[in-house]
Amino acid sequence: MNEAALSETQFHPVETADEHEPSLTPGNTGKLGMWVFLAGDAMTFGAAIAAYGALRWHNVNWPDPADWLGISLTALMTFILICSSVTMVEALDGIRHGNISKLRIFLALTVLGGAAFLGCQAYEWRHLIAGEDLSIKTSLFSATFFILTGFHGCHVFGGVCYLGTLLVHSFTRAYTVADSKIVEVAGLYWHFVDLVWILIFTFVYLI
Amino acid sequence: MAELTPSEGASSNPSALEHGGPGYITIFVYLTVLTGAELFVYAMGLATVLKVGLLVLLALTKAALVAMYFMHLALERKGLWIVAATPLMLVAFAYFMLRPDLSARAWVSSPAHQTIGHHEGEPTNDDAHAALVAPASARRLL
Numbered sequence: 001m002n003e004a005a006l007s008e009t010q011f012h013p014v015e016t017a018d019e020h021e022p023s024l025t026p027g028n029t030g031k032l033g034m035w036v037f038l039a040g041d042a043m044t045f046g047a048a049i050a051a052y053g054a055l056r057w058h059n060v061n062w063p064d065p066a067d068w069l070g071i072s073l074t075a076l077m078t079f080i081l082i083c084s085s086v087t088m089v090e091a092l093d094g095i096r097h098g099n100i101s102k103l104r105i106f107l108a109l110t111v112l113g114g115a116a117f118l119g120c121q122a123y124e125w126r127h128l129i130a131g132e133d134l135s136i137k138t139s140l141f142s143a144t145f146f147i148l149t150g151f152h153g154c155h156v157f158g159g160v161c162y163l164g165t166l167l168v169h170s171f172t173r174a175y176t177v178a179d180s181k182i183v184e185v186a187g188l189y190w191h192f193v194d195l196v197w198i199l200i201f202t203f204v205y206l207i
Numbered sequence: 208m209a210e211l212t213p214s215e216g217a218s219s220n221p222s223a224l225e226h227g228g229p230g231y232i233t234i235f236v237y238l239t240v241l242t243g244a245e246l247f248v249y250a251m252g253l254a255t256v257l258k259v260g261l262l263v264l265l266a267l268t269k270a271a272l273v274a275m276y277f278m279h280l281a282l283e284r285k286g287l288w289i290v291a292a293t294p295l296m297l298v299a300f301a302y303f304m305l306r307p308d309l310s311a312r313a314w315v316s317s318p319a320h321q322t323i324g325h326h327e328g329e330p331t332n333d334d335a336h337a338a339l340v341a342p343a344s345a346r347r348l349l
Contacts (some may be wrong), residue, residue: 005215018338023284023286024283024287025250025284036285037293038291039294040297046295046297046301047301049298049301050299051301051305053306054302054308055309055311057309071249075242077311082235082238082239082242083235085230085231085273085277086234086277088277089277093231099318100285105247175252187278191277192271192278194273195274195278198269199266201266202265203266206245206262207258
C-alpha cells in the first residue's frame with residue numbers, strides 16, 4: 001500500500017486534544033459542568049417529589065387535588081413551557097448556523113415564555129392564598145404543593161434571568177458560531193426546568 | 208476523513224443534529240400529543256392503579272423525549288448518560304425507602320387530625336382536618 005493510500009486510511013485529527021479535556025464532553029467543558037450541576041439539582045427535586053409521593057401514599061387525609069387545583073390553567077402553563085423549550089433549541093440552532101438574528105428572536109421568545117409561565121404561577125398562588133386561604137402551614141398537601149411549585153418557580157425565575165442576560169449580550173457583544181457553546185449550556189438548564197415541570201404537573205396535579 | 212464522535216458531533220456539527228433523528232418540531236408535536244393524552248387519561252375516571260400507571264408512563268416518556276432530543280443526550284457519549292441517570296436511581300431508592308416508614312405514621316393512617324409538625328401524643332388542632340376538606344364555596348381556578 002503506497003503512502004497516499006495509507007494517509008487516506010489514517011485518522012487525521014483536526015487538533016490534538018488537551019490532556020485536561022473532559023472525556024465526556026470534549027470541546028465544551030461548561031457542558032459537563034452544567035450536566036453535573038443538573039444531576040445534583042435533579043436529586044434535590046427528586047428527593048422532594050419522592051418525599052411527596054411517600055407522604056401521600058396511603059394517606060387517608062390527603063385531599064383530592066382536583067378540588068383545589070385548576071387543571072386547565074396548569075395545562076396551559078405546561079404547553080407554554082414546552083413551546084419555550086422549542087424556541088430555546090431553535091435559538092441554539094440559529095447561533096450554530098451563524099444566524100444571530102434567529103438567536104435573538106428565539107431567545108426573546110423563550111424569555112417571554114418563561115415570564116408568562118411565572119405570571120400564570122403567580123396568578124394561581126394568589127388565588128390559592130388570598131382566595132382559598134391555603135398556605136404552606138395549612139396542611140401537608142398545601143405544604144408539599146407550595147414547596148414543589150415554589151422551588152420550581154425559583155428555577156424558572158433564575159432561568160429567565162440567565163437567558164435574559166444572554167439576550168442582552170447577543171446585542172452588546174459580537175456573538176459568533178464559537179459562542180454557541182454558551183447558548184448550548186444555557187439551553188440545557190432551560191430544558192431541565194421544563195423536564196421537571198412535566199413531572200411536577202403529572203404527580204401533583206393529575207395523580 | 209476524521210470521524211466525529213457523537214459528543215463532538217453534537218458540539219460542532221449541526222448536521223448531526225439535523226439528520227440524526229426527529230426534528231425539533233416533530234418532538235414538539237409528540238410532546239403536545241402526549242400532554243393531551245395525559246389530560247384525556249386524567250378526565251376518563253379510570254381505576255386509580257391504571258390511571259397512575261398510565262400517567263407516570265406518559266410523563267416519563269415526555270421527560271425522555273426532552274432529555275434525548277432537546278438536551279441532545281441521544282448524541283452525547285454514553286458516559287454522560289450515567290451522569291443523567293444517577294439521580295433517577297437515587298430518587299427511586301429514596302421513594303421506596305421512605306414509603307414504608309411514612310405510610311405507617313399515625314398522622315397518615317388516622318382519619319382524625321393532621322397538622323404540620325404534629326408530634327404523637329400532643330394535643331391536636333381540630334381545625335386542621337377541616338382545612339383539608341375543600342369548602343363548598345371553593346372555586347377551582349379554571
